[in-house]
Amino acid sequence: xxxxxxxxxxxxxxxxLLLGIPVALVFWNAxxxxxxxxxxxxxxxxxxxxxxxxxxxxxxAVPLNTIFGVLxxxxxxxxRFRGRALFNALVDLxxxxxxxxxxxxxxxxxxxxxxxxxxxxxxxxxQIIFSTPxxxxxxxxxxxxxxxxxxxxxxxxxxxxxxxxAATLGAGPFQTFFRVxxxxxxxxxxxxxxxxxxxxxxxFGAVSIVSGKLSGQTETATLFVENRFQRFDETGxxxxxxxxxxxxxxxxxxxxxxxxxxxxx
Amino acid sequence: MSIVIDSVSKHFxxxxxxDDVSLEVRDGSLTALLGPSGGGKxxxxxxxxxxxxxxxxxxxxxxEDATEKPPxxxxxxxxxxxxxxxxxxxxxxNVAFGLTIRKRAKEEIEARVDELLKLVHLDGFAHRYPSQLxxxxxQRMALARALAVQPRVLLLDEPFGALDATVRKELRAWxxxxxxxxxxxxxxxxxxxxxxxxxxxxxxxxxxGKIEQVGTPQQLYEQPANEFVMGFVGPISELSGRSIRPHDxxxxxxxxxxxxxxxxxxxxxxxxxxxxxxxxGDGEKTWVQTTKAQADELELIEGEIVWLRPNAPSxxxxxx
Numbered sequence: 174x175x176x177x178x179x180x181x182x183x184x185x186x187x188x189x190l191l192l193g194i195p196v197a198l199v200f201w202n203a204x205x206x207x208x209x210x211x212x213x214x215x216x217x218x219x220x221x222x223x224x225x226x227x228x229x230x231x232x233x234a235v236p237l238n239t240i241f242g243v244l245x246x247x248x249x250x251x252x253r254f255r256g257r258a259l260f261n262a263l264v265d266l267x268x269x270x271x272x273x274x275x276x277x278x279x280x281x282x283x284x285x286x287x288x289x290x291x292x293x294x295x296x297x298x299x300q301i302i303f304s305t306p307x308x309x310x311x312x313x314x315x316x317x318x319x320x321x322x323x324x325x326x327x328x329x330x331x332x333x334x335x336x337x338x339a340a341t342l343g344a345g346p347f348q349t350f351f352r353v354x355x356x357x358x359x360x361x362x363x364x365x366x367x368x369x370x371x372x373x374x375x376x377f378g379a380v381s382i383v384s385g386k387l388s389g390q391t392e393t394a395t396l397f398v399e400n401r402f403q404r405f406d407e408t409g410x411x412x413x414x415x416x417x418x419x420x421x422x423x424x425x426x427x428x429x430x431x432x433x434x435x436x437x438x
Numbered sequence: 439m440s441i442v443i444d445s446v447s448k449h450f451x452x453x454x455x456x457d458d459v460s461l462e463v464r465d466g467s468l469t470a471l472l473g474p475s476g477g478g479k480x481x482x483x484x485x486x487x488x489x490x491x492x493x494x495x496x497x498x499x500x501x502e503d504a505t506e507k508p509p510x511x512x513x514x515x516x517x518x519x520x521x522x523x524x525x526x527x528x529x530x531x532n533v534a535f536g537l538t539i540r541k542r543a544k545e546e547i548e549a550r551v552d553e554l555l556k557l558v559h560l561d562g563f564a565h566r567y568p569s570q571l572x573x574x575x576x577q578r579m580a581l582a583r584a585l586a587v588q589p590r591v592l593l594l595d596e597p598f599g600a601l602d603a604t605v606r607k608e609l610r611a612w613x614x615x616x617x618x619x620x621x622x623x624x625x626x627x628x629x630x631x632x633x634x635x636x637x638x639x640x641x642x643x644x645x646x647g648k649i650e651q652v653g654t655p656q657q658l659y660e661q662p663a664n665e666f667v668m669g670f671v672g673p674i675s676e677l678s679g680r681s682i683r684p685h686d687x688x689x690x691x692x693x694x695x696x697x698x699x700x701x702x703x704x705x706x707x708x709x710x711x712x713x714x715x716x717x718x719g720d721g722e723k724t725w726v727q728t729t730k731a732q733a734d735e736l737e738l739i740e741g742e743i744v745w746l747r748p749n750a751p752s753x754x755x756x757x758x
Contacts, residue, residue, distance in 0.1 A: 334522035337489055338580075340509040341516035342536035342587060352535075356526040 203411035211412040219389045223397035230312040231373045242320025250328045276382025303385035311379035316372040320365030327361030371421045439500030439590040440465045446495030455481040457647035470638035471627045478647040479627045515584030519596040521576040523568035530564040536587035554582040574605040594626035684727040690745040697745035
């Protein structure tokens with residue numbers, strides 16, 4: 174009996190110490206000078222642009238990584254090809270490599286001076302590094318594995334019989350995918366999307382290197398927080414943090430709210 | 439529609455699942471592919487459906503070469519052992535799937551689904567999900583789904599294999615009746631000889647990727663082509679070095695020409711059937727199947743000496 178409570182106490186205590194208290198303090202600090210001051214801090218033109226840029230990161234990186242993730246999972250689970258194991262391991266690379274290294278790597282490839290790819294783009298009049306395209310690339314890189322990792326186990330679990338049944342009933346490969354496979358794996362994909370979104374919202378290191386940190390131009394919400402913090406604008410830093418935390422929370426909740434209803438089916 | 443399989447071979451690595459198999463399935467017939475697991479029967483069924491591509495040979499359905507056609511263009515109904523129900527769709531949507539793919543009118547689909555659910559005794563379950571059905575109900579739903587598109591042939595892969603014994607027996611009888619109503623050319627795979635004998639008009643015995651024999655249940659039982667078929671479709675007993683059905687032996691109380699002397703080891707009463715275990719003069723063990731009436735009349739007791747004589751009227755027993 175007692176061990177049950179000890180276990181709960183330990184698990185909860187760990188969570189409160191590591192997560193609860195710090196996050197609560199962020200909220201506390203943000204509203205120290207009142208809600209009005211916090212609101213003003215996150216509605217300055219710089220802040221608005223920072224949130225807009227973060228939104229752009231999410232809106233581009235998440236759909237692309239979702240499509241790639243589902244296709245990659247299909248290839249890894251359903252096909253046998255040379256180098257499949259290597260491909261499977263490569264997908265995890267963004268988990269293993271520090272975002273700072275990712276940023277530097279992108280600089281080497283797409284930078285105007287060092288990278289020949291970057292030079293080619295520069296000749297076409299497209300700037301990648303210190304501009305939005307580079308930041309999007311960085312965000313995509315670091316948030317790439319989530320959909321693949323969440324989709325693979327559900328794809329394995331459903332097996333191929335439903336797809337074969339669909340084929341014998343007259344469905345072509347596309348119809349089978351959209352009517353049978355995708356609905357069957359949708360919760361795995363959805364969870365991957367939520368994690369990808371959360372990661373894209375919160376990315377700092379890689380984006381920081383390739384952005385150039387021009388306030389109001391190449392500054393995402395996380396960079397904005399750092400910027401405010403270094404200028405001793407605590408209300409601004411914490412208020413923007415609160416918005417980021419709330420966005421992440423809403424993403425997680427959105428999924429938990431829709432899931433149970435349909436999961437019964 | 440008839441199915442013609444011509445010299446089909448299929449290998450999985452070094453394993454020959456089908457080795458130069460040729461077979462004809464008559465239009466409107468009910469055929470069982472019978473054999474031990476790994477014998478090639480499921481592979482043959484999947485080759486007919488287009489779910490496996492043969493290494494060589496050809497398959498034609500209704501006189502049309504189907505070898506190169508993908509499964510979605512063969513118009514076959516396929517029922518899987520584990521149902522392959524679309525879990526995210528209701529029973530009605532599952533059954534309607536093939537018709538929806540074919541873009542039939544909504545009213546037509548509804549009418550056809552209603553009709554099929556009645557046929558498989560699932561009316562009233564239209565809005566349930568597969569997870570809310572029992573195994574037998576799920577399999578009937580899968581059958582309705584396969585029949586919805588009016589397939590040219592219906593293929594069933596161990597359709598009752600995952601069900602418990604009572605439901606299995608029920609569904610067998612029901613499949614038989616359904617075939618009488620719908621008349622679609624039907625091929626089903628089973629490893630259970632009783633199921634094959636009870637349901638099918640024609641049985642194809644497959645072993646080691648080859649066809650051992652094709653015939654009616656009676657032909658297989660009474661005129662087995664070889665030892666394997668004989669052993670697979672019924673009980674087997676040995677008498678004077680020959681394989682014989684244990685009920686094709688007479689027990690005599692007096693010596694007789696061509697009768698072998700034996701001592702009764704055990705008399706087992708199984709109700710109507712009585713099983714007698716004996717040791718022959720040369721020390722070999724054998725057994726005979728007889729009826730309660732006969733055993734009572736002969737007053738068989740353990741330790742008694744009797745004489746055994748084959749009484750098989752039809753089909754010579756194969757040499758062992």
